[in-house]
Amino acid sequence: MNSKQFRLGIDAGGTFTDFVLADGNGGIHLFKATSTPEDGTRAIADGLGQISEALDKPVSQILSSLDLCVNGTTVALNALIQHRGVKTGLICTAGHEDSLEIRLGHKEEGHRYDARYPPARMLVERRLRRPIRERVLSDGTIHTPLNEDDVRAACALFRAEGVQAVAVSFVWSVANEVHERRAAEIVRTMLPDAYVSVGLEVFPQMREYTRTSTTVVNAYLGPVLARYVNRIERFYVENGVGSPVRFYQSNGGMASSDAIVSRPVNAINSGPASAPLAGLFVARPFGYKDLITVDMGGTSFDITLTKGGITNINKDIDFLRYRIGTPMVQVETLGAGGGSIAWIDAMGLLKVGPQSASAVPGPACYMRGGTAATVTDANVVLGYLNPESLLGGRVPINGAASRAAIAKDIAEPLGISVEKAAYGIVSIVNVNMINGIRRVSIERGYDPRDFVLIAAGGATSLHIAGLAREIGVRTVLVSKLASGLCAFGQLLSDLKYNYMAACPMRIEPHSNLGRVQRQFEQLEAEAIAALGKEGFPRDRIRVERHLDMRYCGQAHECSVSIGELHVGRETIGRIRELFDARHKQLFTYAEPESQVEIVNVESTVYGMLEQPPALCLQPGSGDIERAVKARRNMIFGRGQGIEEIASPIYDGTMLGAGDVVCGPAVIEEVTTSIVLPPDWSARLDASGVYVLTDTQRAEKNER
Missing domain, CATH: 3.30.1490 (Dna Ligase; domain 1)
Structure with missing residues (x-):
């Protein structure tokens, strides 16, 4: 990567799409655009427009100078969550048509003895799972030859039913591939327009149910992701991109467009998969290798754990109730984001999520039609977020709308003040996130106090100090790139x-x-x-x-x-x-x-690709008062109640290496806000990372 080249990482989330542009001189630029799930190119065009304006270069010149363009996407994930894949057929060994429903007798943890818990929704209807007379034994011996007429009859049915994707998975095909290969050849001949997913190509390892389920998920998502990838590639080509376009995978690495189209199952959880790499990059100047990276966006909260510099890779797991065998970075995902909706259950108890207002209609303060009280609205009421605008003024918001939504949905029904309701919302979502952190640490034999907490995602820094204090973490690292850390992690990947x-x-x-x-x-x-x-x-x-x-x-x-x-x-x-x-x-x-x-x-x-150079900030003047741009009242917990404190708001762009900010305060970066409660401090390192410390706990440890 030379000084004339750029690298662009794009992470399309449920609410915002993040853009990180790195140049060969060590400059790293972060931008955000509202996600457009119906057409991802609109959000990309918005982000590229921001980049063009900031660099004073036409979009075509920037794209033609790229030596790497990598995209992380939630398209496959959202299609699986919302069951918006295509009509799919399955060709399998006779007698194994129901393995998808039998699921090896598996029932989700917590529902094992719950007879009312509904079965998982099948991605292939029963009548479209066609039995084929054939049988290969475990040593590769052919016991029953392939009945090709069965395959042709299945294809005829699929054509009549309008099937768009076909999965092919036979028992013991990993011991002898001849039957599965021949069946796939017949399908491709008779159904030339169908997407064909073959078990031997998707997951060529032992375990028949896992291989079949993975192959079916791959088929179900294939045409959806192919349309997305083709649209994205066409957009880049038409706008002058000068390098191959890459796509991010769930295994923590990049892939070519051809590879991702043929294995869409590998893109299901691509968004948070780059977080561990980015976390290691953030922690490297300090020598930390035991990390818990947490990413709170608009819709979800993702957690990854790295021990000794290594992040666990999962295989053969149930993801959204579907068995997937291909490798995935181990991520704990919760429905806890800035758009998570607060509500009162039938018992009169306050709950938060997992329902989300997402980007559209969004939190009430976004003025896009949303009326429900969300976590973002609570942060506005508590004074943690600017009540007039976000993203450096690019996104106007209405703080009064946040108060009105919380008053109507929560405060008035519970008979409490709006401030107490907002504090309750934030407290509950924090507890949800803390429980998730405990699942990836304590429940797996790790003490979270031995780890460093890394903030990623636009909303995380509002909550990170409270999370750290509750779980006993001593050190928190918040990069200036925190809100786009996953997009940055993509640029660090191979x-x-x-x-x-x-x-x-x-x-x-x-x-x-x-x-x-x-x-x-x-x-x-x-x-x-x-x-x-x-x-x-x-x-x-x-x-x-x-x-x-x-x-x-x-x-x-x-x-x-x-x-x-x-x-x-x-x-x-x-x-x-x-x-x-x-x-x-x-x-x-x-x-x-x-x-x-x-x-x-x-x-x-x-x-392997060369990594972009690290940030290196100029030393600060030591006079942090000049960075104070406003003051506003912020609400923090005090004993069993709450306390309102007039607090300074610092402009993060005016702070330099070595500057220290003491709470209560907010440090406003362009795309994120760092909340420092009383007894917390933040020191800005030359690497562009804020080191947050609980001064109260530090003093106790010293004593």
């Missing part, structure tokens, strides 16, 4: 592809470990060739190997990273040690004397 295969084998003295090694080499040769076509020389490609292993007799396996280890007699002892250590980390025990088996292999292949 291309990342997961190549997988089944390779079941017990580890015994006579085991043919060469078969595992050859499987890795075959996957990696394919991956390196694919990245070579995308312009990556071999010295810019990194490979990381993983083995899914388990003790013999266990029902589930765990993924073990073995780096680039050669698999053979000389290394199997080390691999066994890595597996035992991983098992103990996950389940608190290991059985070094028990026999183990390999189930699947996976090569994660990275096309």
Whole structure:
């Protein structure tokens, strides 16, 4: 990346779309536009217009100078949440048409004994799950030849029913692919306009239900994401983009447009997947590697945990009630955002979320038709947000509308003041978020007090001090880029592809470990060739190997990273040690004397890019009073009640490295506001990161 080039990261959220533009001189620029879910190019055009105005360059010149343009999107996620995918058919082994509904007998945690809990909505109607007479055994032997007439009959039915996508998944296709390949060939011939999703191509590993479910989700979302990607690419090309357009994946890396269209299941949770990388970048100048990154936007609250610089990757999980096998960054997501709606339940208790006003109609103060009281409205009433405008004046708001909404929906029904109602709303959403943080830390064996809390998302900094105090975190880091941290994280990422295969084998003295090694080499040769076509020389490609292993007799396996280890007699002892250590980390025990088996292999292949240079701020003058641009009353908790305090509002753009602000106060950056309650302070580091400290707790620790 040279000084004449730019890199652009775009994260399209439910309420706002974030833009981070990095130049080769270390400059990083952050912009926000209101999301336009019906047509993402409108929000992109808005953001590019802001960039053009700020840099005084035409959009075409900026786009033609890009050496990287990467997009994170919620299109696949929203389509799955709202069940707005396409009409899908399934071709499967006869007798397995109902595996999607049987779900291995699984019932969501908390509802196991609830007979009234409704079943998950099926993405393929029962009559569109067509049985095919064929059978491959676990050793790859063909027991029953493929009945091609069954496949053709299924295609005829799909054509008559207007099916737009077809999933193909046969039992033990990972042991012998001939039937599944031939069935897919027939489908593509008879239904040339249909999107075809093949289990061997989407998730070529063991576990028939997981593979079928993943393949169906992929088919269901395929045409939706293809239309979005094609529209976005066409927009960029028409406006003069000068580099390949990349899209962000749930595994924490980028992919080409072709890869994301063929594997839309990999884009389901792409938005928050870049947060851990961005969090590590923010924490690097301070030497921290144990991080909890929290991202509160307009609709949701996303949490990721990084231990020792490594963020956990999940496989074979239930996401929105659908089993997905492909790798995803482990993210805990709650319906807790700035647009979360406050309401009173049948018992007369105040609740917040998970319903959201989103971008449209939005919180009451946005003046876009929303009338419900939201978390954003509560923050306005408490004095935490500017009651007249947001985003540096670009978005006018109406503080009086916030008060009116909270009075009507909450204060008057409960017989309390508007201020107490607003404080209650914020307190409840904070408790919801704290419970989420505890789920990713305490419930997984980690003490959150040993971690640093990283703020991401436009609304997080309003709440971050309260969250940290409640869970006992000593250090909070808030970057000047916090509200667009996920978009920035995309610019720090590499291309990342997961190549997988089944390779079941017990580890015994006579085991043919060469078969595992050859499987890795075959996957990696394919991956390196694919990245070579995308312009990556071999010295810019990194490979990381993983083995899914388990003790013999266990029902589930765990993924073990073995780096680039050669698999053979000389290394199997080390691999066994890595597996035992991983098992103990996950389940608190290991059985070094028990026999183990390999189930699947996976090569994660990275096309490595240079990272943009870090921010470096000029030292501050030490006179922070000149940064005070206003004062307003803010409301904080005091004992069992609340207290109103006249507090200074600081212009964050006027603060320099080393400047310290003490609470109660608000630091207003262009796209976010940092609330400092009494007894909190913030020091601005030269890296552009505010280091927040609970001075009251720090003094107690010193004593």
